[in-house]
Each structure stands twice: as C-alpha cells, then as structure tokens.
Amino acid sequence: MAFVIKINGNAHAIDADGDTPLLWVLRDVLGMTGTKFGCGMALCGACTVHVDGVATRSCVTPIDSLGDSEITTIEAIGMTAAGARIQKAWLDREVVQCGYCQSGQIMSAAALLASNPHPTDVDIDDAMSGNICRCGTYVRIREAIKEAAQAS
DSSP states (O other), X not given: OEEEEEETTEEEEEESOTTSBHHHIIIIISOOTXXXXXXXXXXXXXXXEXXXXXXXXXXXXXXXXXXXXXXXXXXXXXXXXXXXXXXHHHHHTTOOSSOTTHHHHHHHHHHHHHHOSSOOHHHHHHHHTTOXXXXXXXXXXXXXXXXXXXXX
C-alpha cells in the first residue's frame, strides 16, 4: 500500500504493508538509522520517536496508524528547543557510554521537557522509566535533564 508519512518536516511516500512498524520504515526504507532496534516489544525505549510530540515506541507503531501525524526522529530533535537543550546537556554531563540507547533516551527526555519544562525527580523517573540503559548512566541522564530544564 502507499502511505505518505510526515517525518522531520518532510513528506515521504512509502510503499509498504500497513502493519509495517514505523521503526522498519525509518531504518530500512528511508535509511534513517538513528532510531535503534532494541527489543521489538516496546519495553526498552531504544526505538523512541515523537508522534505529534509524544514519545512513542516505533517498533510497535504500524504505519497505517499514523495518518497525518508529524513524526520527529533523533535526526531532527536538535531543531526543537527542548531537544537542543537536551543534546547540549547530554554532552556537558558526558552521559553517553556505549551510546546504543541514547537516541531513545534523548527522545523521551525531550518529550518530557517539551510538556513539562521544570520536572521533578518523580516526573523524570516516570518519563524515563521505559528507557533501559545497559551501561547504567541513569544518574547522569537525570542530571542532564535537570540541567536542560534549568537552561529553559
């Protein structure tokens, strides 16, 4: 089937089955490999993108469910105010170790700050609870989110 999907401000014509996960359209059809495959069951957060500003697991989001929604991926998150602050704080706090989960972490953090510019520790924990970091950089992730919130 043919679909037109809005990703990072651009319309993309996609020829795929409607139940194809957005993750595979991004990675395999469009070559946008910043969004990672982790578990395939929406449990780890590595595949997080924004759908109309909401952090969404792309591995379980079929393309026929998107309609006219605007998708933002890690490739464009720095163009948003919250995303730019998060990326800077991530570098300032040296959050990244292996880096595999970080695009999903950044996407979840940016969605949090876009909806709640001054989150509490509980807000941060709730928003980030679905993102797993095998390297255990959770303390630095929280510090980076707090730094980005203070910069707003």
